Structures are given as structure tokens and as C-alpha cells.
Amino acid sequence: MNTIVLWELKRRRTALVWWTIGSIVMMVTIIALYPSIRDQAAQMNQVINQLPPELRGLKTGGSGTVDVGNPLEFLNSQLLYATMSMIWVILAITRGSNILGREEQTRTLELLLARPVSRTRLLTAKALALLLEFCVVSGITLVLLLCLAPLFDLHVATGTLALATIYTALFSLSFGYIAFALQAASAMTKRAATVAAVALGFGGYILASLSSLTDWLEVPAKFSPWHYFSPLTVLQGHLPHGLMVYLILVFIIGTLVAVAGFRHRDIE
Numbered sequence: 001m002n003t004i005v006l007w008e009l010k011r012r013r014t015a016l017v018w019w020t021i022g023s024i025v026m027m028v029t030i031i032a033l034y035p036s037i038r039d040q041a042a043q044m045n046q047v048i049n050q051l052p053p054e055l056r057g058l059k060t061g062g063s064g065t066v067d068v069g070n071p072l073e074f075l076n077s078q079l080l081y082a083t084m085s086m087i088w089v090i091l092a093i094t095r096g097s098n099i100l101g102r103e104e105q106t107r108t109l110e111l112l113l114a115r116p117v118s119r120t121r122l123l124t125a126k127a128l129a130l131l132l133e134f135c136v137v138s139g140i141t142l143v144l145l146l147c148l149a150p151l152f153d154l155h156v157a158t159g160t161l162a163l164a165t166i167y168t169a170l171f172s173l174s175f176g177y178i179a180f181a182l183q184a185a186s187a188m189t190k191r192a193a194t195v196a197a198v199a200l201g202f203g204g205y206i207l208a209s210l211s212s213l214t215d216w217l218e219v220p221a222k223f224s225p226w227h228y229f230s231p232l233t234v235l236q237g238h239l240p241h242g243l244m245v246y247l248i249l250v251f252i253i254g255t256l257v258a259v260a261g262f263r264h265r266d267i268e
Contacts, residue, residue: 092176
């Protein structure tokens with residue numbers, strides 16, 4: 001199993017480097033803007049808070065209003081809620097969909113199963129590779145964020161900022177794990193894996209952001225994980241219980257569905 005994990009990481013090393021660089025560049029670009037934004041916070045707050053409700057939700061990190069001069073609200077609205085989470089969601093869905101799917105398309109999955117390794121161990125190795133790839137990108141970004149934030153006057157407790165970033169990373173990874181579980185579960189679900197993960201990841205973001213626009217969107221929005229995603233709550237020292245329940249369910253149910261399905265389904 002370790003051989004499969006290492007082989008997966010080795011063949012993905014170039015992509016990992018570029019994903020890590022992209023994540024870091026985006027993070028540094030945003031936090032470097034904070035000093036100048038803070039000096040013009042009053043004007044920027046007025047502009048953002050006067051936007052139509054359907055646009056304001058996309059700019060305020062899910063909040064009704066925002067104060068970009070506040071380090072916590074700046075990190076929430078400009079970095080963690082949309083920008084960083086979106087980059088990581090794209091990474092997670094891409095890898096979650098392809099780590100099994102591409103191997104099956106190229107027929108290399110059959111070669112792996114011809115080795116003395118069970119389907120469960122192979123699936124576990126693939127899941128570990130997905131997790132490790134994601135940890136490399138998000139972990140390096142986190143370390144640099146903790147080091148660089150004080151240099152740009154973003155004075156936030158190290159533990160709190162680390163927890164909020166890990167919380168964002170787990171939320172983003174959940175969409176990739178959904179794609180991975182659906183790819184593994186059956187021949188039918190694997191065809192819908194990417195579409196389902198994208199619909200939940202990006203469609204859910206739009207739905208949650210627009211839910212304040214009209215009353216009839218409020219109920220559907222509650223079925224979107226984004227409705228419960230609040231990095232600001234973590235930055236303020238609290239733990240959002242709704243999203244924690246979602247994460248636990250995704251990783252437990254996803255694992256059970258993937259293992260049960262992959263052990264018996266045909267390899268196409």
C-alpha cells in the first residue's frame with residue numbers, strides 16, 4: 001500500500017509544485033493588500049455594503065455586512081471564504097475525480113489490481129494519496145500564512161488563524177472526497193461524480209450567497225454546505241457545529257460507501 005501512495009505522489013510531483021505555488025501566490029497577493037485596504041476601509045466598506053444583496057453575499061464572506069479594516073473580517077471575506085476555499089475546492093474535486101477515474105480510463109487500474117493487493121487496500125492507498133496531496137498544498141500555504149500575516153499587520157492569534165485555515169481546508173477537501181467516493185461506489189455513480197461535486201461545491205456557493213435575496217431561496221440554501229461554512233466564526237474563537245456535523249458525515253459515509261461499492265463493482 002505504501003508503494004502505491006508513494007508512486008501516486010511521485011507521478012504528481014510537478015502538478016503539486018504548481019498547485020502549491022498558485023495557492024501561495026494568491027494568498028500572498030491578498031494579504032499584501034491589507035495595509036492599503038485598511039487605510040481606505042471606510043470608503044470600501046461603504047461601497048461593498050451598498051451593493052445589491054445578491055452581490056454583497058459574494059463579497060462579504062457570507063455576512064450581511066463587512067468591515068474590511070478589521071483583520072478577522074478581512075481574512076474571512078477576502079481570503080478564506082471565497083478565494084482560498086475556491087482554489088482548494090477545484091484542487092480537491094479535480095483529484096478526487098481523477099485519482100481513480102483516470103486510472104480506470106487508461107486501464108492501469110486493472111494492472112494495479114493484478115498485484116497482490118486487495119481492493120480495500122488499493123482504495124485506502126488512493127484515499128491517503130489524495131489526503132497527502134491536499135495536505136502538501138494547504139499545509140505549506142498555512143505555514144507561510146502564519147509567518148507572513150504579521151508582516152502585513154494582520155495580527156491574529158496564531159492558533160486561531162491556523163484552526164480557521166485547517167477548517168477551510170477540510171471543508172474544501174470534502175467536495176473532493178464526495179467525488180472520490182462516488183467514483184469508487186459504482187459504475188453508475190462514477191459517471192455523476194464530477195458533476196455532483198461541482199454542483200455541490202460551486203452551485204452551493206452561489207445558492208448560499210444569494211439566499212438573502214429572496215425568501216424562497218432560504219430553505220434550499222440550508223441544504224448547501226456553504227450555508228454552514230463560516231471561517232469568521234472560527235476566527236472569533238467559536239466552532240460552527242453545523243459544518244462539523246457535515247464534515248464528519250461526509251468522511252464517514254463517503255468511506256463506507258466507497259469501500260462497500262468498490263469491493264464489488266466491475267472495473268470498466
